[in-house]
Amino acid sequence: MKSKFAAIAAFLICMLPAARIEHAQAVMLFSKKDKQEMERLLQSLDPEQHPSFSHLTDEKNFIETLPKQDVEEKEEKEDSPEITGEEKELLSRLVHAEAKGESFKGKVAVANVVLNRVGDGGFPDSIKSVIYQKNAFEPVLNGSINRKPDRESVEAVEVAVDHDKKETDALYFYNPDIATDGWIKTRKVVERIGNHVFAI
Structure with a gap:
């Protein structure tokens, strides 16, 4: 009875979208009785409810297919660039104009503000739209x-x-010595770098 539950549990874990290869490899260690249970479970799948598993006839096909699909999906995401060269150029021009004379850290922080805005629901969702x-x-x-x-x-x-080298989570920055906008000074300051304060 325990082996039956072990087979069912391992199979269901392997069906999860975020399944890891180790789960699939663990299936290979099942006893003959466990493998028979796996075959029954695979045969009982309704192809209409689970079309992605309809071509699987045994645990070997399942093991070979699922990790391959998972790896291919990850590779497609990694291959698609998040930020284009044109966007980097535009952001570099903004950083140059806004943070000329500031430290390297201060320049990175100014760029972070734009990127943080892109990821925040209260601002446009692209670098160009945020800047303009x-x-x-x-x-x-x-x-x-x-x-x-x-x-x-x-x-x-x-x-x-x-993203591993983020300087700040701020959404705003300004020079308090020359800023004339009263509203910006009401924002909570989280850091000061050079002549700029960074706020949320």
């Missing part, structure tokens, strides 16, 4: 965003798009 959102960034209004970025700004953007 009405009255969002001074360099767009005065045209300085059109200037070629320096090497450090380009490198700062490369670091910023690496």
Whole structure:
């Protein structure tokens, strides 16, 4: 009875979308009786309810098929670029215009603000849309965003798009010495880097 439950439990675990290869490999260790139970379970699957499993006739096919599909899906996601070269160029120009004279860390933090906005539901969902959102960034209004970025700004953007090296979770930044907008000063400050404060 226990072996029957073990076979059913292992099979159901392997059916989960996020199943790991180790689960499938564990099926190979079943006794002959467990394998017979697995075959009965596979045969009992309704092809209309589970079309993705309709071609599976035994545990060997199941083991060979599921991990391969899982790996292919992961590879497709990794191959699709999240940020294009054009977006990086635009972001580099913004960083150059907004953080000229600031430290490398400060430049990365400015780029992070744009990326954080893209991921936040209260802002547009692309780098270009965030940067060109009405009255969002001074360099767009005065045209300085059109200037070629320096090497450090380009490198700062490369670091910023690496999510493991995020400098800040802030959604706003400003220079408190020259900022005239009263509303921005009401935001909660989470960090200060150079002449900029970063807020949420």
